Amino acid sequence: MNRKIFQIASAYMSVIIGGGFASGQEVLQFFTNFGWMGVAGTVISGVLFAFLGMQIARIGTQLKVDSHKEVLQAIFGKQLSLLVDLALIFFLFGVGVAMLAGSGSLFQEHLGLPSVVGAVAMTVVIAATLCLNLHRIVDLISAVTPFLIVMVVIVVSYALFNNSGADTAALEAVAVQGEKAAGNWALSGLLYASFNIAVGFPLLAVLAGSETNLRNTTWGGIYGGLGLGALIFLLNIGLFFNIDQIQNAQMPTVLLAKGVGSWIGVLMMISVFCMIYSTGVGMFFAFTARFAMPNTKKFRLIGLASCLVGLLLSFAGFTKLVGTVYPLLGYLGLALIAAVLVYWLRNRGKPSVAA
Template identity: 25%
Template sequence: MEKIFAIVSTILGSIIGAGFSTGQEIFYFFSQFKEKSFLYIGFSSILIFLILFYLVNIRIKNIIILVIFKSYILVFSVITLTVMFSAFGQLGKELFGINKYVFTLLCVVLSFAIYKHGLLTIINLNKVVVSILIMTIAFIFSKFIHKNTILFQFKNLNFHLSKDIFHNLIFPLLYATYNSLLAFPVINNLEERFCKQEIKISIAISAVLTFLLILIINILLLSENWIQTSQMPLLKIEKNPVLQFVLVTCTFLEILTTILANYMGLSYSIKNHKIKFVIIIVSLILGFNEFQELLRKLYSLMGYIGLGIIIMILLSTLILKDKKLK
């Protein structure tokens, strides 16, 4: 159980980044569906489970597809690093009034120092941060329920298929694709330390916890209209200074854990340390742009490309199996 907890924490730590822990990502991808949000959240969580379960069970043998896949992970890592660096700087500016460039540089220094200590340090950091974040969000949610400030609108839910159902499904699909590929390099590293069966069980547990966390955060965001204009909506939901401090601290640390996941993505794609250093510097410079704009434009773009990559891998697997049968 201790091993499962370590793996689950590490997988969640790669998914729960700046967009997740600030609420911005969940608001953009799910809150727009109002009372139907939980259906799309459930669909996305199932997809995360299926994609990760599929990727952990295959080995890409086609050289061309492997090169394309590694190239995508490389571009993916650069874009995610850019968004994370921007988020760290924006968080410092919005909550503490400190120059965002200073905070962004601090983020690079801290993340690189943690990464240098190895995978075990990353696993232990995730175990602590993910546990605290889950308990804090659960406690805040219970407070809101007790005060009857949560707006449950499920009674208005109609289960007929909307005419825009296929258009709407693209949002949870992009979210699931993006976050699955974000977690993949982490899982790839975990395979050196844990057995495949433990990882498979952990993927299933992670998908369930992801569903519950997104659902709770989404309900919190929908309950307060006034916070939805903030770049960090979840951090504004709680007035208690102690709980707000915990949320902010967790967000800082979760940004770092997501950056660490992307460092693993860089290591998966390229081995040259000098090239990796140049990529980190480029991501840092691009990260000086606005967090909200970067997240909304780049996450959707990488979701579309990632969807294409997964379809390509799936088709190549099916063709390979077909040839073996013949």
């Protein structure tokens, strides 16, 4: 794997592996609470991440796009793409709000501080970051991803070793009582991939558009998607074998990490905070860029205003926001998946851009 492929795959994973994933709350609601069938749901998501990541990256390179709106126009048409773009921006703002709420939950549950302190702290950091160059943001969040991967592997390994003799039937009974993001495991796996693709495709498309080598973007999308699938699978298994301890936790991965050791717990908490930050920046950046050009006074003012409004809305609570905003975004993502599939079927026989 060359440097370009790694960079694309890492950036793709970085956008998807946000605060909701790092906290464990997404995986808990979309997979773990379906018991053993949740494992099958992770496979569905992993396959979709690889296929969709590859296709979106290829479209970005072939069309040499500068904005995700160009990709939307290519797959939906000019008129329909405008409606999809507006709906997408609205829901991306909702995910940004969920990240502010997630920071509040992190501070409250693991530092013993009022949730408002964490939410305000994250709001200030995100607002201050919105003036940075997009590629600088990508560099920052890409650097965090390998650290999070190591943390997940450590925590999951400990969770499995520490509960090797667990009564799986009893764990299954506890798991299925938890709050679920969808009516069944298959739909949940599909929705998880669809809402994450909706969140991640703007950055992936733009990054691919700046790359001229189609092979790099193709394999970057595939490896990034497979990496996401593997992480979801591992984290789901770790949460399942400790479901009796973390079912009601706002940040289940941090709770598991504390069981390994106090220092591991601290490192996981820092990792979760960084991923909440990276996703929050990406979401508020995409929302603000819809109304103003980056690095302008107008952009900064709108960015600050959106962060302040998001702070107020974040007091609805992290778990509630994950369980409502994310599934709704998932249904919008289904339209994106269908459009990408149709575009692929229509153009798969046509010559590609030279690698």
